[in-house]
Amino acid sequence: MTTIEKIQSLQKLNSGLYKKDFLLTWEKTEKDLRIILEVAAILKEMRAQGISPRVFDSGLAISNFRDNSTRTRFSFASASNMLGLAVQDLDEEKSQIAHGETVRETANMISFMSDFIGIRDDMFLGEGNKYMREVGEALDEGFAQGVLPVRPGIVNLQCDIDHPTQAMADLMHLQNEFGSLENLKGKKIVMSWAYSPSYGKPLSVPQGIIGLMSRFGMNIELAYPEGYGLIPDVVELAKKQAKQSGGSLNVSHSMEDAMKDADIVYPKSWAPYHIMQQRTELLKNADKAGLKELEQVCLANNAKYKNWEYDDAKMKTTKNGDALYMHCLPADISGVSCKEGEVNGDVFEKYRIKTYLEAGYKPYIIAAMMFTNRFEKPGDVLKSILDRNRIRVGF
């Protein structure tokens, strides 16, 4: 399909995304997820063709990162810039959990001329997503009371529950690798825990993956060592969704077995749910000694599972010995970025460029989330952009 054909097809769909925050993929209808993928694809084509899709003459996009991040930060900055927004960083005290009036007030104070707030808050279980909703309510009130001329949209750039911009970028990658969303039906995707010499990696990526891929008829194998479970509610939800979409979700505890006949593999480390719960309590109490101790226990436990490395032997057992390897990056690559890690060096190298391509969808996904939040009929606006035909560079 040409770009104009894609736009025309999009124009026929009614979007439910207008003026809605993007906080969890499973709060969105499948149609709305498809609309985001379509908008992202069209924006990507325009960029490649040198067309500028700038729709803001001015405006701010606030980045509120309560955690360090290079990749997501740059993706957010790229998406904002492409649409014409300037990024303004909000550097809050990162070690504290803000509530009540502080959140309410700050949300309004930064938003007098803001169009979007991108929030990353993944350190505390039970807090990140809640915080985003609290910000959202404060913005609702501010807009209703005439404090804000525009109700800024919120984009979840990673929370304790979901990492929707990552999961959607991953889905867009799969769509492109397999030709269509329809082709994903019946494919086996393995979301597997993997060994890492570090500790405390968030749960949001595996949860985001099972929470989204279960919508498209895939057979999901969720594999991890006993005791390394995710948030139970999310797993339950993913199971239900998988069933509804004609797929399945199976939990198992051997990486070796899980990988057999896989079409797609996503080996990635995370901390066990119950450890993250303890860690959250310790962080809340700023208990440094406790955190240090927990880290030692955790690393010692991890070390029992060094064989959870995605290596050549395991790869050979996947479909045609060539399952698509995925990772949100940076990966812990054995012999490259660490001694022993999530993935063997040669295996990673084989799929390295593909992981770059995978990451490359994220700026467009974020832009599409902003675009559909702001425009009721995204297809019509994209049509206007194409007609305007403003080039991005030069004359």
Place this chain on the structure above:
Amino acid sequence: MTTIEKIQSLQKLNSGLYKKDFLLTWEKTEKDLRIILEVAAILKEMRAQGISPRVFDSGLAISNFRDNSTRTRFSFASASNMLGLAVQDLDEEKSQIAHGETVRETANMISFMSDFIGIRDDMFLGEGNKYMREVGEALDEGFAQGVLPVRPGIVNLQCDIDHPTQAMADLMHLQNEFGSLENLKGKKIVMSWAYSPSYGKPLSVPQGIIGLMSRFGMNIELAYPEGYGLIPDVVELAKKQAKQSGGSLNVSHSMEDAMKDADIVYPKSWAPYHIMQQRTELLKNADKAGLKELEQVCLANNAKYKNWEYDDAKMKTTKNGDALYMHCLPADISGVSCKEGEVNGDVFEKYRIKTYLEAGYKPYIIAAMMFTNRFEKPGDVLKSILDRNRIRVGF
């Protein structure tokens, strides 16, 4: 009045603001202050109507904050962005007072393509405003000598003496709450010290308030515990101005008495002038032990005045029991952001949204200061913007 009527009215006024830095409100004529309020109001209406008042195709606005700040930083970024300027932060050594060649050179080095420099420097008594003037002289020289293609304008984002963007935003709030500047004549405004569990809050807000509100015929009650005086020169000036404008300024030492029949109340903590003088000396000498000791003395002294909280009982004694409560935010709210503070929780809640509205004028005030610095006939340029009718978002 419609936007176009406001613009036509503005076009008849001769502005004295062109190419002038904005450092102290009392250096500006009343007409020029009114022009800034008018420009700010028109820019605010345009934003609300979705019209982009962008007048810079490119250009930099330098933010030079020698102190942490979220609110003012975002206001400056918002104003800059609305007009088409990109913000570039200058992160200087914050603990040192720069003078002479360092100031002269840095001012030029950052200004080759700058249009404005926003400076916040409120830590050292006798230094902040002086520093801004030193920067101004360096820019004058650089421009005269052909080093700079444009003489960047300076906006005082808070100094040791005044906080003009805050005071002007507060005045704009009063103008809107009471219908007009004329309606402020004869109104009683109480600028009162209030208890806070923290220490060393700058004097610039109360000084800015009495220095500006005394221009508009208001009856100012400046209340504080004995020993908590402001810079004497500023109080003298405000008294003189109050008399000239047909109002008055009275100093007293009981919050309870001061609040009686007030139309407007501004209860806010500050450090006593003589303490700020000692603190400045200690900061200059980097005397950490001395600073620690002074803080203890000061907090102990503050603690004697915990009854200087604006509470329900005091509110009831104001005009109709409903004086307009103002604050520059964040307030120390008893039972909310601290145990005992400047204002009772319920009282604050009653006026909470109004304080947000109050803060919301600041970006437009800053933009108006920039706009009138750059354009000799701001009314004519606003007319051109309206005629151009460029929308800010979409098509």
Place this chain on the structure above:
Amino acid sequence: MTTIEKIQSLQKLNSGLYKKDFLLTWEKTEKDLRIILEVAAILKEMRAQGISPRVFDSGLAISNFRDNSTRTRFSFASASNMLGLAVQDLDEEKSQIAHGETVRETANMISFMSDFIGIRDDMFLGEGNKYMREVGEALDEGFAQGVLPVRPGIVNLQCDIDHPTQAMADLMHLQNEFGSLENLKGKKIVMSWAYSPSYGKPLSVPQGIIGLMSRFGMNIELAYPEGYGLIPDVVELAKKQAKQSGGSLNVSHSMEDAMKDADIVYPKSWAPYHIMQQRTELLKNADKAGLKELEQVCLANNAKYKNWEYDDAKMKTTKNGDALYMHCLPADISGVSCKEGEVNGDVFEKYRIKTYLEAGYKPYIIAAMMFTNRFEKPGDVLKSILDRNRIRVGF
């Protein structure tokens, strides 16, 4: 020549700069260096005339500073902004040398929507320039593999070997002071070490100066105390270039003798090459005690050469007692920014404004490097900009 005449003259030249990184001046032909000077001059004239040369409707310029910097940071931000790009800072771990997959991956992750990456990496001998080339190769791969829609250009904002934006700005200053590049032939320029109370200043400025000025028929006197040599390869290259261009390069060890009959003097401190080699090893090993010890040895050695100050007596021996004084700023000015330093206070004051003018060319040089990297026929694009006649401020 008028601006349009300059453009027409430029249109006749074939640029070799298209799609090429700018890493070392001596990798560029003399014609290409002249093209950059011409583009910079035209952009500077446009700015002065209020014409906006904005050619990017959106796009990012990444600033990757592995060292603190105000001047170069602002120059890069200014150049980017003038052309229409937003600056996004990459804050990497500054104390580590990244290699391999980390560099490769990060380079791609930040570049999905980037047009330029400005890198400053001057701390480690043998590393800075190498790092830039590694980033370049990663970008080449990413572009070839379809990861990146555009191959971002790299601008060397200072490395261990060269400081090309500084040297080119200095050359532009000389061109303007002496009327033309041709007039520089036969002129004596003294690049001299000078005393400084600080330690570890990089070699890139003196190396950049001798590496560039040797291309234009100048007679270079490189003066430093015995043991304070530069990277030998760069000195050899500069000697060869000087000979080819009809000039000369002579190394000597007395500031007093060197200054005699000089047309231009550039007295500036640097650390000896062999010390920088030791320092690099210590930094690599994070040997704090060793670094402290080396600093002491180095400062003690420096102290033997306090007479290497450019003072009135030495100035009097230069051509007409009035050689053009140059410095990259900030200078160590005796009695002003330090007790004893690189230059006498009165002497500096005499040329102070000239050093500001010298610095003022840098934003335009950087913009010209970007412009010629992106446009195959820079003259044609500049002609289009002039024809478009978009004003930068107002209507």
